[in-house]
Amino acid sequence: MVEWAAAEDYVCGFGDDESVRIGVEQWRLGGAPPSLSAAIDAIVVGTTTKLDLPAEAAAIVASSDGRPLEPGALPADRHHLRVAAPLECHLAFDGPATVTEASGGFEVEFPKRTAVAIGFRETPAPRPTVTVPKTPAGLATAVTAAGGTHRTTGPARSHPGFRPRTPRVTFGEQSIPAGLRDRSPPTVVTVPPATRAVLVAAPLTYYLGAELNVADGPPRIESSELWRTFESLPAFADTVAEWLRRLCTLDSRLRSVPGESGAMSVDGYDAETLRSEPPTARLQAALEAPSPTLPQWPLSTYVDDAVENGRYLPYVLDRLSLVHLAESSSLDPKALLKRSLDEFYRGESPNVEAVDPALSESRFHAWLADGTPVDAYTLLGAPFERRPPTAGLTVDVVCNDADMASEREVAAVYRRLLAGHDVSVRVHEGLRSRELASVFEEPTDLVHFIGHVETDGLVCSDGTLAAADLDECGAAAFFLNACGSYYEGYDLVRQGATVGATTLTAVLDEQAVRLGTTFAGVLAAGYSFDRALSMARREIIVGRDYVVVGDGTHRLRHPTGQPMTLDVQTDDEGFTVRYDVTAPDSAGRRYVEPFDGEERLTGTAATATLDCEDLRELLSRHSGPVRYDDDLVWTAELVERLGAARQHG
Numbered sequence: 001m002v003e004w005a006a007a008e009d010y011v012c013g014f015g016d017d018e019s020v021r022i023g024v025e026q027w028r029l030g031g032a033p034p035s036l037s038a039a040i041d042a043i044v045v046g047t048t049t050k051l052d053l054p055a056e057a058a059a060i061v062a063s064s065d066g067r068p069l070e071p072g073a074l075p076a077d078r079h080h081l082r083v084a085a086p087l088e089c090h091l092a093f094d095g096p097a098t099v100t101e102a103s104g105g106f107e108v109e110f111p112k113r114t115a116v117a118i119g120f121r122e123t124p125a126p127r128p129t130v131t132v133p134k135t136p137a138g139l140a141t142a143v144t145a146a147g148g149t150h151r152t153t154g155p156a157r158s159h160p161g162f163r164p165r166t167p168r169v170t171f172g173e174q175s176i177p178a179g180l181r182d183r184s185p186p187t188v189v190t191v192p193p194a195t196r197a198v199l200v201a202a203p204l205t206y207y208l209g210a211e212l213n214v215a216d217g218p219p220r221i222e223s224s225e226l227w228r229t230f231e232s233l234p235a236f237a238d239t240v241a242e243w244l245r246r247l248c249t250l251d252s253r254l255r256s257v258p259g260e261s262g263a264m265s266v267d268g269y270d271a272e273t274l275r276s277e278p279p280t281a282r283l284q285a286a287l288e289a290p291s292p293t294l295p296q297w298p299l300s301t302y303v304d305d306a307v308e309n310g311r312y313l314p315y316v317l318d319r320l321s322l323v324h325l326a327e328s329s330s331l332d333p334k335a336l337l338k339r340s341l342d343e344f345y346r347g348e349s350p351n352v353e354a355v356d357p358a359l360s361e362s363r364f365h366a367w368l369a370d371g372t373p374v375d376a377y378t379l380l381g382a383p384f385e386r387r388p389p390t391a392g393l394t395v396d397v398v399c400n401d402a403d404m405a406s407e408r409e410v411a412a413v414y415r416r417l418l419a420g421h422d423v424s425v426r427v428h429e430g431l432r433s434r435e436l437a438s439v440f441e442e443p444t445d446l447v448h449f450i451g452h453v454e455t456d457g458l459v460c461s462d463g464t465l466a467a468a469d470l471d472e473c474g475a476a477a478f479f480l481n482a483c484g485s486y487y488e489g490y491d492l493v494r495q496g497a498t499v500g501a502t503t504l505t506a507v508l509d510e511q512a513v514r515l516g517t518t519f520a521g522v523l524a525a526g527y528s529f530d531r532a533l534s535m536a537r538r539e540i541i542v543g544r545d546y547v548v549v550g551d552g553t554h555r556l557r558h559p560t561g562q563p564m565t566l567d568v569q570t571d572d573e574g575f576t577v578r579y580d581v582t583a584p585d586s587a588g589r590r591y592v593e594p595f596d597g598e599e600r601l602t603g604t605a606a607t608a609t610l611d612c613e614d615l616r617e618l619l620s621r622h623s624g625p626v627r628y629d630d631d632l633v634w635t636a637e638l639v640e641r642l643g644a645a646r647q648h649g
Contacts, residue, residue: 001015001016001041001124001160001164001165001318002014002015002016002041002042002087002120002121002122003042003159003160003161004042004044004118004120004161004259005159005161005257005258005259005260005590006024006027006029006044006046006259006592007027007259007260007261008024008026008027008261009023009024009025009027010022010023010024010027010052010258010259011024011027011044011046011118011259012161012257012258012259013042013087013089013118013120013161014087014159014160014161014162015041015086015087015120015122015124016122016124016125016164016165017086017122017124017125017164018085018086018087018122019087019161019258020054020083020085020086020087020088020089020120021054021258021259022051022052022053022054022083022089022091022118023050023051023052023053024046024048024050024051024052024116025048025049025050026048026049026113027046027047027048028046028047028048028113028621029044029045029046029561029592029594029621030045030046030047030561030594030621030622031045031046031047031115031116031621032045032115032623033045033092033093033094033114033115033116033117034078034080034092034093034094034117034420035092035117035419035420035421036080036090036092036117036119039121040090040119040120040121040558041119041120041121041122041558042119042120042558043117043118043119043120043558043559043560043561044117044118044119044560044561045115045116045117045118045560045561046115046116046118046561047113047114047115047116047621048110048113048114048116049109049110049112049113049114050107050108050109050110051091051107051108051109051116052102052103052105052106052107053069053081053083053091053105053106053107053108054083054085054104054105055104055105055106069081069099069106070099071099071100071101071106072098072099073096073097073098073099074095074096074097074098074099074108075095075096076094076095076096077094077095078092078093078094078095079092079093079094079095079097080092081108087120087121087122088120088121088122089118089119089120089121090117090118090119090120090121091116091117091118091119092116092117092119093110093114093115093116093117094114094115096110096111097109097110097111097114117560119558124165127165127167127168127314128149128167128168128177128179128180129167129168129169129170129175129177130142130145130146130167130168130169130170130175130176130177130180131169131170131171131172131173131174131175131176132169132170132171132172132174132176132310133171133172133173133174134171134307134308134310135193135307136193136194136195136197136198136214136307137193137213137214138171138174138310139169139195139198139199139202139307139310139313140191140198140212140213140214141174141176141212142167142169142310142313143198143201143202143205143206143212143313143317144183144185144205144210144211144212145167145176145177145180145181145183146166146167146180146202146206146313146314146317147183147185147205147206147208147209147210147211148179148180148183148209149163149164149165149166149167149180150162150163150164150209151163151164153209153278153279154255154275154276155250155251155252155254155255155274155275155282156251156255156256156257157207157251157279158248158251158252158255158588159252159255159257159260159588159589160320160585160586160587160588160589161257162257163318163320163588165314165318166206166313166314166317166318167180167314168311168314169310169311169313169314170311171310171311183211184211185208185209185210185211186223186224186278186280187208187209187210187211187221187222187223187226187278187279187280188210188211188212188213188221188222188223189201189204189205189208189210189211189212189213189219189220189221189222190212190213190214190215190217190219190220190221190222191212191213191214191219191236192214192215192216192217192218192219192232193214193215193216194233194305195303195305195306195307195309195310196233196303196304196305196325197214197219197233197236198212198214198310199303199309199310199313199316199323200233200236200237200240200303200323200324200325201219201236201240202313202316202317202323203240203244203316203317203320203321203322203323204240204243204244204247206317207244207247207248207279207320208247208279208280208283209279210223210280218230218231218232219232219236221280223280224280225277225278225280225281225283225284226280226281226283226284226287233325234324234325234327237323237324237325238324241297241300241322241323241324241360242294243283243286243287244320244322245294245295245297245322246283246286246287246292246294247279247282247283247286248320248587248588249286249292249294249295249601250266250269250274250282250285250286251282251588252264252588252590252601253265253266253601254266254269254271254274254275254282260590260599261599263275264599268289268290269285269289294603295601295602295603295604296361296362296363296582296603296604297322297360297361297362297363297587297603298319298321298362298363298364298582298583298584298585298586298587298602298603299319299320299321299322299362299363299364299365299366299553299584299585299587300321300322300323300324300359300360300362300364300365300366301315301316301321301322301323301324301365301366301367301368301379302323302324302325302326302327302357302359302365302366302367302368302369302373302376303323303324303325303326303368303369304325304326304368304369304370306368306369309368312368312379315366315379315551318585319553319584319585319587320587320588321366321587322360322362324360326357326367326368326369326370326371327357327358328355328356328357328358328369328371328373329355329356329358330355330356331353331354331355331356331374352372352484352486352487352504352505353372354371354372354373354374354504354547355371355372355373355374356373356374356375357371357373357374357375357376359375359376363582363584363603364377364530364531364534364552364553364584365377366379366552367379372486372504372547373547374504374544374547375544376547377499377529377530377547377548377549377550377551377552378490378547378548378549378550379550379551379552380490380493380494380549380550381493381494381496381497381498381550381551392421392422392423392424393418393421393422393423393424393445393446393556393557394423394424394426394443394444394445394446395411395414395418395423395424395425395426395444395445395446395448395556396425396426396428396439396444396446396447396448396475397410397411397414397425397426397427397428397448397450398428398429398431398436398439398447398448398449398450398451399427399428399429399430399450399451400429400430400431400436400449400450400451400452400458400459400460400461401450401451401452401459401482402430403509404450404451404509404512404513406513407450407481407512407513407516407517408427408429408450409517410448410450410516410517410520411425411427413517413520413521413524414446414448414520414524417521417524417525418524418556418557421557430461431460431461432460432461432462433457433460433462433463433464433465435460436458436460436465437465437469437470439475440467440470440473440474440475440478440492441470441471441472441473441474442474442475443474443475444474444475444476445475445476445477445556446475446476446477446478446479446523446556447475447477447478447479448478448479448481448516448520449478449479449480449481449482449485450481450482450516451481451482452482452483453480453482453483453484453485453488457469457488458480458482458485458488459482466488466491467488467489467491467492467495468491468494468495470492470495472495472496473492473493473495473496473497474496475492475497476497476498476499476554477497477498477499477500477529477550477554477556478492478497478499478500478501479500479501479516479519479520480492480500480501480502480503481501481503481512481515481516482503483503483505483506483507484503484504484505484506485502485503486502486503486504486547486549488502489501489502489549490502490549493549493550497550498550498551498554499529499548499549499550499551499552499554500529500548500549500550501519501529501533501546501547501548502546502547502548502549503545503546503547504544504545504546504547505545506545507540507545507546511540514539514540515536515537515539515540515546516536518535518536518539518632519532519533519536521625521634522535522536522624522625523555523556524556524557525559525563525623525624525625526555526556526557526558526559526560526563526624527555527559527563527583527624528552528553528554528555528563528583528584528585529548529550529551529552529553529554529555529556530548530552530553530584531552531563531583531584533546533547533548535625535632536632538632539632552584553583553584553585560623562581562583562586562589562591562602563581563583563624564579564580564581564622564624565578565579565580565581565582565627566578566579566580566622566624566625566626566627566635567626567627568615568626568627568628568629568638569629570629571609573609574609574610574611574612574615575609575610575611575612575615576607576608576609577595577607577608577609577610577615577618578605578606578607579593579594579595579605579606579607579608580604580605580606581602582602582603583602586602586603587602588602589601589602590602593606594606594618594621595608595610612642615642616639616642616643619635619636619638619639619642620635620639622635623635623636626638
C-alpha cells in the first residue's frame with residue numbers, strides 16, 4: 001500500500017517498508033503532464049520550477065532512447081526519469097530543462113513552471129498472515145496482532161503512509177507471526193464474547209495498538225491514562241466511532257511528517273507535550289476537550305454477528321473504517337420506480353428485494369450482512385488482496401443488445417480518458433455464450449457489458465451465460481448495465497472479480513445509456529467504483545437501482561493525486577465553489593485546498609466565491625467531473641462554456 005504527501009518544497013512517497021523524497025520548488029497540485037506508462041502504485045501531479053532528485057536517479061528515458069542521467073541540457077521533448085530508490089519513483093514531464101549535480105544527486109531546473117507527474121512503485125513483502133480459532137476470542141487475538149504493525153506510537157500513525165498493511169486473517173489452529181505475538185500493550189480493551197462486539201471495537205483498538213480481550217460484562221478500556229466502561233451495543237458502536245474520529249483528527253493536526261506543511265493549529269491543547277505521549281493519553285486529552293467539529297469520516301462498515309466476517313479485518317483496518325451494527329428496513333416501494341410498460345424496458349429479468357440500510361454520517365458505506373442494501377456496497381470476495389499493477393490497462397466493452405448500440409460509445413470514452421495509460425479497449429458485439437465466458441475468464445481490468453439478463457444468466461446470441469458456471473473470473477472489475485444483473489454480478493465476484501456495478505431491477509434504456517456513459521467517464525478519471533457510481537446515479541431518476549458489489553474502493557487506474565469533488569453554483573456574487581477530496585480510503589489524509597493554499601483534513605470541504613476568470617483558472621488545473629448548477633460536466637467543457645459566455649456577455 002503506497003501513499004504520498006506533497007508540500008511546497010518536496011513530494012514524498014511512503015511504502016510498506018521504504019520511503020523516498022523528491023525535492024520541488026513552488027509545488028502546486030494540478031496540471032497536465034505526460035502520463036506515466038510504467039506500472040505504479042500511486043501518482044501525484046503538480047507544477048514546479050525545479051526538481052531535486054536523490055543520487056538513485058539512475059536513468060532518463062526520452063521519447064526515443066534511454067541513457068544515464070547526467071548534467072546538461074534536456075531538449076524540448078518528453079522525458080521520463082526513474083529514481084531507483086528502495087521505493088521506486090518515476091517522473092514524467094516535457095522539457096526543456098537543465099540538469100546539474102548537487103548534494104550527491106541531481107537538480108532539474110525548468111525555465112518556467114512545468115507540469116510533472118510523480119509516481120511511486122513498490123514490490124512489498126507478502127502480507128503477514130495470522131491464523132486464529134473461528135471464535136470471537138480468536139478474532140480479538142487477530143486485532144491485537146494487527147496493532148503490532150504500527151511504526152510509531154506518535155501522531156504520525158494518523159497518516160496512512162505510516163500504517164503498514166495489517167495481517168491477513170485465516171481460521172484454524174492459532175499461529176501468529178513472531179513479530180506480532182507475545183505483545184503486552186499497556187492498554188487493554190475488553191468486550192463481550194460476540195463477533196459484532198469484537199468487530200466494532202477493532203478499529204479503535206488497532207489504532208491505539210491495544211490488546212483486545214473478550215469477557216462477560218460491559219465493554220471497557222483500561223490503561224494508566226484512561227479507564228472507562230462503555231454502554232452495551234448499539235450505543236457502544238457510536239461511542240468508539242466518535243473516540244476514533246476524535247483521536248485521529250487530533251493526531252492529524254498534531255503530526256509533522258515529510259511532504260506536509262507541519263503541525264496544524266490545535267487550540268486548547270498542550271501540543272508539544274501531547275506529541276510525546278502514548279496514544280491513550282492523546283485520546284484522554286481529546287475526550288476532555290470540548291466537543292469539536294469533526295471531519296466527515298470516509299468509510300463505515302456494517303456487520304452482523306457472523307464470525308466469518310473476521311476475514312475482512314484487514315479491509316476494515318487498512319482503511320481505518322468505522323464499524324457499526326447492520327440494521328435495515330424494508331425499502332419503501334416508492335424509492336425504486338417499479339416496472340410499468342414492459343415494452344419500455346429491456347425485457348424480463350430477475351428483480352432483487354433490496355433493503356434500506358440505517359447508515360451513519362460517513363461518506364461511503366460497506367455492507368457485511370444479510371440483505372442487498374441500496375446506498376451501500378455489498379462487501380464480499382477477498383477485496384483486501386489488491387491485484388498487482390500491470391504495465392497497461394485492458395477494457396472489454398461487450399454489446400449484446402443491438403437496440404443499445406449507442407452505448408458502445410463508452411469505448412471512445414475509455415480510450416479518450418485513459419489515453420497515455422497504455423490502454424487497450426476492445427469492442428465485442430453479439431457474443432455467443434462461450435465467447436462471452438472467454439471475455440470474463442481471461443485477465444482484463446474491466447468488462448463493460450451492455451445487454452439483457454434473464455433469470456438463468458446474461459443473454460447471448462445463442463442462449464444465456466450464468467456467471468456461476470465460469471471456471472473463474474479473470475476480470476478485475478465489471479459493469480453489468482442490464483436489468484436485474486445483481487445476482488450475476490454477485491457470482492462474478494464469488495468467481496474472482498474484485499468489484500462490479502450492477503442493477504437491482506429493470507431500468508429504462510435511455511436512463512441506462514446515460515448512466516453507463518457517465519460512469520465510464522468518472523471511473524476512467526481515477527475515481528473509485530463506489531464513488532463513480534454514486535456520481536453517475538445522480539444523473540438519472542432511477543439511480544438507486546444501481547449498486548456496487550465487492551470492493552467499492554477499487555479503482556480502474558491510479559488517480560493523479562486525490563480525486564476531487566467540485567461543486568459550482570452560480571449566484572449574484574459570481575460562482576460559489578465547494579472543493580472536497582474525500583475518497584473512501586482517505587482516513588487520516590490532508591489536502592491542500594486550491595483557494596488560498598490552506599492545508600485541510602479530508603472530510604472538510606473548502607468553499608470560496610470566485611469570479612469567472614478565477615474559476616476558469618482553477619478548472620484549467622484539474623481534469624475531471626464537476627457538478628455545475630446540479631449538472632455533471634467536465635472541467636475542460638466548463639472552461640469552454642465559461643469562455644463563450646464571457647465573450648457573449
